Amino acid sequence: MVRTVAVIGGGISGLAAAWELGRVDGDVSVTLLEGSDRLGGKLRLEEVGGTRIDVGAESVLARRPEALTLFEQLGVDDLVTHPGPAGAAIVSRGRRWPMPRGTLMGVPSDPESVRGLLTDAEVERLSHETVGDPVVGDISVGELVDARLGAAVTDRLVEPLLAGVYAGHAREISAEQAVPALAAAAHEGRPLLEVARCAAPAGTSGPLVGRPVFASLTGGLGTLPEVLERALATAGVRVRTGAMARALRRDGAGWVVSTGPTTDVVDERFDAVVVAVPAAPASRLLKDVAPAAAVALAGVEYASMAIVTLALEGPPPPVLDGSGFLVPPTEPLTIKASTFSSVKWPWLAAAHPERTFLRASVGRHREEATLQRSDEELVAVALADLHTVLGPGLPPPVATHVQRWGGGLPQYAVGHRSRLAPTRELPPGLALCGAAYDGVGIPACIASGLAAARSVLSR
The missing domain is CATH 1.10.3110.10 (protoporphyrinogen ix oxidase, domain 3)
Structure with a gap:
């Protein structure tokens, strides 16, 4: 008898859960439901100055095994790359x-x-x-x-x-x-x-000893969702974008997931469900089937931020003499960090010697007013702060891009683990995964997705 499993959410956690479910030896039919028009969540490539470049997460912690193991399983371990020596x-x-x-x-x-x-x-x-x-x-x-x-x-x-x-x-x-x-x-x-x-x-x-702390993929970490989408299709996983999950309810020993626009809702029955969306939408889905978990998730706050990417003409100027810098909140600057991408990632410099890419991040928890500016204003603020830190040696950009991540990062407030205890006591056939639970990094999210997949299969 074929067991049917729905994975709600196509970020890296949901993709990892679907990948694990699709690799099971046995009769398991997997459907991945993503509400937006693309997979990957905070992994994203966009074109800046004619080059596709990461505008979200750009690296994984290499001293955790989950991401590198996934790269190997997907057959892209030969594309693994590490930061250069610049500090x-x-x-x-x-x-x-x-x-x-x-x-x-x-x-x-x-x-x-x-x-x-x-x-x-x-x-x-x-x-x-x-x-x-x-x-x-x-x-x-x-x-x-x-x-x-x-x-x-x-x-x-x-x-x-x-x-x-x-x-x-x-x-x-x-x-x-x-x-x-x-x-x-x-x-x-x-x-x-x-x-x-x-x-x-x-x-x-x-x-x-000798192992780099961070890793990425040649071509950008944002290529990972594309690789996973192809691998899932090969494994027989059905992937549906534009399929917003609106409700979840019990149906005997199984579950009914309602998707689609409010004027044309479609109900589908599954034997098990993995919920891999941020805390607020997860809370809405769980309000009737796991009310204590829903209440706990409703209290998780998120920070919004933006990544401002700049493309410069030519090789890195001398002022970009490291991999980037971090900014304490005690400094009179708006940006909180800058990465000199073409210096940090040798593959990027080798692939595009005619361009230098760098980026700056803006926004902290409860500082959304900082982001209530136009893209042009955020670029201007980022450039002004970069000139303050680096001096006059930074040439003007030939292309820019602003990627906003509204509600992008969950905040682990004091008592987070005990407060989310109800999310670990769920009805059989239901599991949660994502950055809201046990780690915001890519390896932690992959681990969360794998654990959720194994949970619904074992029960």
Whole structure:
């Protein structure tokens, strides 16, 4: 008897779930329902200056296995590429400082490594960590670091790194979810500096020695949804775009998914359903079938952001002397980071030597007013900030592109894990996956999709 499974949502989590379901030996019929006209979610390529380039996520964490394993399964592991040797920087007090080595989400393993980026007084405070009593329960990353190492470490080291991942604020983000190693130290009453020192050798010895931290695909990470779509078709998975899921209800031992425009809703029955959409639409779908989970998901906030991509004529100018920079919120700038893409990714420079590409990101949690500007205004703001940081050596762009990601990144507020406990207690044949649960990075989302697929199959 053929088992039918619907995957609602065609971002990377839903694609990974559909891929796992399609690889099952046995009678499983899989349908992927995506409400928009394209697959991939935050993985996206757009043409800028005649070149297709990533305007969403551009890399994966290579020290987690899920993405690289998927590349291998899809037969594109020969396209895996890594950043070049140029390092990144942090802007502090109006100038760029080399990104300190050996930090754990901004917590340095050696206080001396951040002297200059931090003042002498701030380094002195950092060097004399105030451990205090063990912490009970969850705590924000910023609150923990403030108390242990001083506010300057949070403001100038932790904030820019966390903002790059979550577009959020360190003093609101859950330590348990974002940096579990620091949370464990807080619960056990151990020094954070000790944890950072123990973590630092991981990249220079043991199983991770010599392995790059990040990876992408030649041609851009945005090619991954295209590869997956072809692979799913070969595996017999039905992929339907423009199929907005509007309702979900029980039907005996199975499920009915309602899709389509409100004037022409179509009901389809499935034996199992994987819901792979952001928290708000997932909450709406679950309100009748899993009300406690729906309430929990309704409380997850999201940050909006925009990626401004610039194309310059010719090779990288000397001022682009690294892979990019991060900006702490203490700086009087609007952008929160810039990536010098043609410097960071050697494949891009080799494929397009006549162009230099770079991008800037704008927007943090609850700072949507920053994005309430036209594309032209966002480009102008990004250029002004780049000139402030880099000086006059940046030539004017020959092409620009603005990609807005409204509600793009879930915020893991303090208590996130316990608050979402109801999402792990669902009726048989129903599973959730995506960035809202256990990690916002691409490997974490792939892992979430794989786990959801296995869950509905096992039940």
